[in-house]
Amino acid sequence: MKxxxxxxxxxxxxxxxxxxxxxxxxxxxxxxxxxxHAQMEDVxxxxxxxxxxxxxxFPTKEALIGELLAEKFRLLLQGAREALDVEDPWEAFxxxxxxxxxxMAADAAVQDALMRVxxxxxxxxxxxxxxxxxxxxxxxxxxxxxxxxxxxxxDDVPMLMCGLCSTMAAGPPGEPFDWRRHLEFILDAVxxx
Amino acid sequence: MKxxxxxxxxxxxxxxxxxxxxxxxxxxxxxxxxxxHAQMEDVxxxxxxxxxxxxxxFPTKEALIGELLAEKFRLLLQGAREALDVEDPWEAFxxxxxxxxxxMAADAAVQDALMRVxxxxxxxxxxxxxxxxxxxxxxxxxxxxxxxxxxxxxDDVPMLMCGLCSTMAAGPPGEPFDWRRHLEFILDAVxxx
DNA sequence: CAATATACGGAATCCTCTCTCCGCTTGTCA
DNA sequence: TGACAAGCGGAGAGAGGATTCCGTATATTG
Numbered sequence: 001m002k003x004x005x006x007x008x009x010x011x012x013x014x015x016x017x018x019x020x021x022x023x024x025x026x027x028x029x030x031x032x033x034x035x036x037h038a039q040m041e042d043v044x045x046x047x048x049x050x051x052x053x054x055x056x057x058f059p060t061k062e063a064l065i066g067e068l069l070a071e072k073f074r075l076l077l078q079g080a081r082e083a084l085d086v087e088d089p090w091e092a093f094x095x096x097x098x099x100x101x102x103x104m105a106a107d108a109a110v111q112d113a114l115m116r117v118x119x120x121x122x123x124x125x126x127x128x129x130x131x132x133x134x135x136x137x138x139x140x141x142x143x144x145x146x147x148x149x150x151x152x153x154x155d156d157v158p159m160l161m162c163g164l165c166s167t168m169a170a171g172p173p174g175e176p177f178d179w180r181r182h183l184e185f186i187l188d189a190v191x192x193x
Numbered sequence: 194m195k196x197x198x199x200x201x202x203x204x205x206x207x208x209x210x211x212x213x214x215x216x217x218x219x220x221x222x223x224x225x226x227x228x229x230h231a232q233m234e235d236v237x238x239x240x241x242x243x244x245x246x247x248x249x250x251f252p253t254k255e256a257l258i259g260e261l262l263a264e265k266f267r268l269l270l271q272g273a274r275e276a277l278d279v280e281d282p283w284e285a286f287x288x289x290x291x292x293x294x295x296x297m298a299a300d301a302a303v304q305d306a307l308m309r310v311x312x313x314x315x316x317x318x319x320x321x322x323x324x325x326x327x328x329x330x331x332x333x334x335x336x337x338x339x340x341x342x343x344x345x346x347x348d349d350v351p352m353l354m355c356g357l358c359s360t361m362a363a364g365p366p367g368e369p370f371d372w373r374r375h376l377e378f379i380l381d382a383v384x385x386x
Numbered sequence: 387c388a389a390t391a392t393a394c395g396g397a398a399t400c401c402t403c404t405c406t407c408c409g410c411t412t413g414t415c416a
Numbered sequence: 417t418g419a420c421a422a423g424c425g426g427a428g429a430g431a432g433g434a435t436t437c438c439g440t441a442t443a444t445t446g
Contacts, residue, residue, distance in 0.1 A: 013413055013422055040404065050425035055405065115308070115363045159370040160378065162363050163356030170308045170355050177352040185353065189382035206392055206443055233434065234396095243395035248435065 020057050022047040027064055028071075031109030035169070036065060036118055038109070065109060066120030072110045073127035076100050080134040089145035092138050094187050097161075101183055104165055111165040149192045160186050213250050215240040220257055221264075224302030228362070229258060229311055231302070258302060259313030265303050266320035269293050273327040282338035285331050287380050290354075294376055297358055304358040342385045353379050 012020065026046035030038040040061055044051045058064040079100045086092035104110055113119040121128070132154055139157075142148035164182055171177040205213065219240035223231040233254055237244045251257040272293045279285035297303055306312040314321075325347055332350075335341035357375055364370035 010422095015413065016423060019423085039402090044425090051405080052407085052425055053423075056423070059405095061404070115359050156374070156378070159360050159364070159372075159375055162370065163360045163375060166308050166359030167352050167356045171352070177355065179352075181349070182352055182356060185349070185379065185382040189378040193386065208443065209393060212393085232432090237396090244435080245395055245437085246393075249393070252435095254434065 016057075019047070019049055019053055023049065023054055023057055023064075024067065028068060031065065031068060032107045035108035035112040036116075040064075060120075062118065062120045065113060065118070066123045068107075069110060069113050069119050069121065070123035070127060072103065072107060073124040073131060075103055077127045077131040077134060079103070080131055080138065083138045084134070089138075089142040090147040090191070093142040093148060096135070096138060097187065098183065101161070101164060101179070104161070105168050105179065108169060111169045114162055114165050147192055148190055152190050156190075160190075209250075212240070212242055212246055216242065216247055216250055216257075217260065221261060224258065224261060225300045228301035228305040229309075233257075253313075255311070255313045258306060258311070259316045262303060262306050262312050262314065263316035263320060265296065265300060266317045266324060268296055270320045270324040270327060272296070273324055273331065276331045277327070282331075282335040283340040283384070286335040286341060289328070289331060290350075290380065291376065294354070294357060294372070297354070298361050298372065301362060304362045307355055307358050339385055341383055345383050349383075353383075 011017075023043065027038075027043045030042045030046055034042070040051055040054055043064070044054045047054070054064070058067065079096050083092040083096040086095060104114075113121075135157065136154040139148060139152065139154055143150060143152070164179060164186065167177040167179045167182050204210075216236065220231075220236045223235045223239055227235070233244055233247055236257070237247045240247070247257070251260065272289050276285040276289040279288060297307075306314075328350060329347040332341060332345065332347055336343060336345070357372060357379065360370040360375050361372045
């Protein structure tokens with residue numbers, strides 16, 4: 001199904017590897033702060049390289065954002081995996097959502113990407129699928145324990161999180177919404193009565 | 194407090210008035226369909242006028258969107274006012290949210306505007322304030338009747354609606370989220386236990 | 387029905403990015 | 417150390433759109 005990832009990837013030259021890391025780090029902060037509106041030149045400047053170099057490593061802006069997105073999803077997945085070890089089924093469920101929401105809140109670009117289709121999601125796909133599978137287990141446990149409503153499904157999670165993310169970024173200028181309160185409303189809605 | 198709106202507004206020439214209406218109508222559909230991404234030329238074409246004419250009536254794209262936004266808020270306000278006549282406190286509350294959500298769903302531009310700060314909100318401000326005041330009454334009635342949780346406030350409404358709107362526009366390409374389901378989750382969260 | 391202020395149209399202008407290109411620099415390897 | 421492929425920088429080509437400008441057309445008015 002999956003062809004060999006790369007036929008004969010010769011290792012990057014030392015300086016190139018270093019620059020790639022710098023670019024990724026610069027992009028992480030630039031996009032986290034400004035969302036998808038951050039410009040490629042910003043990224044280059046922060047990384048201390050020229051734009052050409054950024055493009056040498058990532059063919060398009062979309063691809064660069066896609067990489068960050070993938071990284072973020074790996075973090076979310078990690079959060080979900082840790083939930084599997086949590087005794088209390090509700091705590092496993094709600095705790096993961098709370099922790100992962102914090103991860104999203106720290107990153108305007110991911111919020112943007114979640115809400116519009118402006119990024120290359122392909123690199124994140126793998127982590128996304130596994131995240132879905134993993135969190136489905138957490139949800140099933142919670143449902144089995146009777147702490148989450150029966151009609152709740154794993155597919156509701158992206159929808160609700162999407163809504164939550166939009167409240168992280170939006171709100172009357174100067175006084176952002178209290179998205180943690182929003183999250184608590186959601187958790188209340190999902191908790192079994 | 195409020196100075197005379199316009200010192201001596203001489204009436205528009207007949208053709209100008211007609212064009213203004215056409216432009217507004219064209220903008221309504223163009224933006225409803227494509228969100229803030231619709232282009233000024235689209236609007237002009239649909240209205241059967243040149244771009245210059247659009248700009249004669251609305252100084253910027255922001256201003257044009259602002260006008261539509263104001264109009265939409267007047268509709269939302271009307272919805273809230275009608276709720277005052279509804280007997281059942283919960284029905285008044287939930288019914289209004291459901292009906293107004295449908296209004297939002299019909300208009301991609303408003304969703305966009307709600308989530309980003311790309312429009313001129315000043316024209317909508319008046320209706321917005323009144324909407325807030327009016328719906329606050331509906332909420333108080335519902336709280337008094339014990340059908341809405343005590344810690345819910347009018348300020349939660351924009352936040353939750355913002356989240357809801359984002360799920361109207363977003364979702365995996367091809368299979369949009371079921372925002373009505375999202376709304377029911379919200380209503381469940383807000384309903385007193 | 388002129389005279390004239392209002393409006394109109396839409397090509398041209400401006401701006402803001404993303405992405406390309408190519409001469410120069412620097413690791414790497416024998 | 418010398419040869420050379422791998423990388424680099426950054427000016428500028430392009431593209432997409434908002435906004436402007438001005439010659440022309442048309443309501444309105446006396």
